[in-house]
Amino acid sequence: MTHAPSLAALQAAIRDTVLGADDHGPAAEVGIAGLGLTPAQRLAIHRNTTHITLIEALGDNLPVVKALVGEAFFAQAARAFLRAHPPTSPILAYWGEGFADFLTSYAPAADHPYLPDVARLEMARLSALDAADATSLAPDALARLPADQLPRARCAVHPSFRFVVSAWPVDRIWAMHQPDWPSNGTVSLAEGGATVLIGRPDETVLMRRADQGTLSLLFALSMGHPLKTAAHAAARTDPAFDMAWALTRILSLGLLTEVTVPSAAPHDNPSEEHPT
Amino acid sequence: MTHLSGPPQATPRGAVPLCGQSGPDTLADTAMGVGLKSAHIVELRTHPGPVSWVEVHAENAMQAGGPRRHALEAVRRDHPMSVHGVGLSLGGAEGLDRSHLARLRRVVDRYQPALVSEHLAWCGTRGAYLNDLLPLPYTDEALDLVSRHVDQTQEALGRPILVENPSRYLAFVEADYDEPAFLSALVRRTGCGLLLDVNNIVVSAHNLSFDPLAYLDALPLATVGEIHVAGHAVRAVDGVEIRIDDHGSPAPDEVLALYTETLRRAGPRPTLLERDTNIPPWAELVAEAGRVSALLTAAATDRAAGIAED
Numbered sequence: 048m049t050h051a052p053s054l055a056a057l058q059a060a061i062r063d064t065v066l067g068a069d070d071h072g073p074a075a076e077v078g079i080a081g082l083g084l085t086p087a088q089r090l091a092i093h094r095n096t097t098h099i100t101l102i103e104a105l106g107d108n109l110p111v112v113k114a115l116v117g118e119a120f121f122a123q124a125a126r127a128f129l130r131a132h133p134p135t136s137p138i139l140a141y142w143g144e145g146f147a148d149f150l151t152s153y154a155p156a157a158d159h160p161y162l163p164d165v166a167r168l169e170m171a172r173l174s175a176l177d178a179a180d181a182t183s184l185a186p187d188a189l190a191r192l193p194a195d196q197l198p199r200a201r202c203a204v205h206p207s208f209r210f211v212v213s214a215w216p217v218d219r220i221w222a223m224h225q226p227d228w229p230s231n232g233t234v235s236l237a238e239g240g241a242t243v244l245i246g247r248p249d250e251t252v253l254m255r256r257a258d259q260g261t262l263s264l265l266f267a268l269s270m271g272h273p274l275k276t277a278a279h280a281a282a283r284t285d286p287a288f289d290m291a292w293a294l295t296r297i298l299s300l301g302l303l304t305e306v307t308v309p310s311a312a313p314h315d316n317p318s319e320e321h322p323t
Numbered sequence: 324m325t326h327l328s329g330p331p332q333a334t335p336r337g338a339v340p341l342c343g344q345s346g347p348d349t350l351a352d353t354a355m356g357v358g359l360k361s362a363h364i365v366e367l368r369t370h371p372g373p374v375s376w377v378e379v380h381a382e383n384a385m386q387a388g389g390p391r392r393h394a395l396e397a398v399r400r401d402h403p404m405s406v407h408g409v410g411l412s413l414g415g416a417e418g419l420d421r422s423h424l425a426r427l428r429r430v431v432d433r434y435q436p437a438l439v440s441e442h443l444a445w446c447g448t449r450g451a452y453l454n455d456l457l458p459l460p461y462t463d464e465a466l467d468l469v470s471r472h473v474d475q476t477q478e479a480l481g482r483p484i485l486v487e488n489p490s491r492y493l494a495f496v497e498a499d500y501d502e503p504a505f506l507s508a509l510v511r512r513t514g515c516g517l518l519l520d521v522n523n524i525v526v527s528a529h530n531l532s533f534d535p536l537a538y539l540d541a542l543p544l545a546t547v548g549e550i551h552v553a554g555h556a557v558r559a560v561d562g563v564e565i566r567i568d569d570h571g572s573p574a575p576d577e578v579l580a581l582y583t584e585t586l587r588r589a590g591p592r593p594t595l596l597e598r599d600t601n602i603p604p605w606a607e608l609v610a611e612a613g614r615v616s617a618l619l620t621a622a623a624t625d626r627a628a629g630i631a632e633d
Binding site for chain 1: 382388389391392393409410411412416426446449450451453454455459462465492495530532563567
């Protein structure tokens with residue numbers, strides 16, 4: 048009798064076979080009974096399950112990327128991706144976080160330079176969809192604050208806030224593949240890039256374009272800085288930053304959930320002047 | 324035996340009492356359920372037919388918030404639910420993923436399911452989740468490992484779980500147990516119950532050449548807390564017929580015959596119709612659930628008549 052491998056060694060060998068090349072298999076070493084087939088043929092059934100279901104799960108998460116490249120191309124890219132970067136979590140609803148980075152160096156996709164950002168957008172939308180719930184501030188919540196309190200007010204950012212910054216019109220490329228896209232609508236890659244804010248104030252994921260200053264404002268607010276400090280950070284990013292426009296924008300997306308004004312008016316904490 | 328930290332349990336089939344305003348939390352032995360698909364949520368509410376409960380994959384119920392979670396919460400208000408894990412990897416040699424077990428605990432706390440189940444399988448290793456229910460060699464080493472993990476899971480959840488027999492496509496040369504003996508020992512050691520998937524028995528019996536009735540005879544059927552019914556695909560590999568457990572078609576006669584035989588031996592048990600690929604319209608699924616439900620009801624009637632005659 049041969050000594051059977053430990054469970055850990057057996058599972059590692061099967062893992063490597065399932066993720067490895069189609070003709071590769073450690074079947075003999077791990078003691079699989081053929082029963083009329085070769086052990087490798089039996090392991091291939093498991094390889095098929097892993098590959099087919101993971102390719103399908105990735106396509107479910109990235110329907111626009113899949114539509115842009117077509118089923119066959121997508122399956123080939125997904126197979127290469129899952130072999131190099133198999134999922135690390137059993138929750139497949141978010142599997143594909145690394146696919147955008149993978150695509151940037153995936154030679155067959157070189158003709159589609161916007162593809163990684165479309166993948167980032169789809170993953171950001173999925174993440175926003177299942178994010179924690181919170182009640183958004185009314186659009187006039189800040190306007191109703193006494194003017195002298197506004198600079199030291201702190202705003203909580205909605206847990207569903209996500210963003211994508213792209214050199215491509217990535218939001219419009221995404222929109223092209225939605226049912227409500229007008230049949231005569233077109234998108235030109237020469238349109239230029241987009242900074243896209245994403246949020247899910249209620250049951251539906253929303254997207255709006257914004258500018259870099261607005262994004263800086265949201266970063267500063269989510270780190271707990273008061274509005275005045277956050278506005279300074281935004282103005283440093285974007286000299287043309289318009290605070291009123293930015294606040295209207297992010298309130299209309301439901302991205303702010305709570306406003307608190309410290310009762311005493313403290314000096315601005317110097318450490319808050321340089322958000323990083 | 325596991326010493327559970329939660330409320331005392333009469334049998335592995337018991338359920339934790341439900342607090343709050345959700346729907347009923349226990350399943351009658353004749354309760355017919357279906358695996359929940361998002362496409363069916365509206366019609367489940369308006370036209371349930373014979374379907375009185377639903378099963379949700381644990382990994383599809385882990386949202387922090389949002390519409391998918393709200394939809395599950397609404398379903399749970401109307402129907403008893405079973406939480407069926409597919410990713411805990413009870414057979415994983417590296418040990419259970421504690422953060423995943425904690426997520427499962429939160430799902431169970433939130434939805435207060437009538438039943439919680441997982442598989443006799445492993446799902447990945449060395450940082451890779453393979454999205455498959457991979458086979459274990461039925462050795463003493465594996466029995467110790469799975470028993471430890473079932474204990475750990477039951478302690479974390481504060482309640483017993485059901486463990487499902489897997490579909491098998493390969494066997495290992497070295498084994499200390501066959502599958503029914505392995506499952507029997509697991510039940511004895513941990514106090515877990517069984518989720519008996521009769522489709523998986525048919526699939527494995529074909530693929531590994533064993534007798535499904537002898538398999539049934541060797542199991543502690545009194546500990547079966549739920550039965551799964553599903554269909555499978557038939558493929559040929561090098562001229563050898565292989566059954567693939569794809570849940571992509573109605574349960575064939577062969578599966579329904581083994582189901583009927585299981586009910587005759589074990590008595591009626593809450594039964595779930597699984598369909599995960601080629602999802603049919605709700606009306607079609609309900610019609611099939613009706614056919615399975617009729618077998619379940621007939622088994623209950625026969626058993627009652629048998630008891631009355633004694």
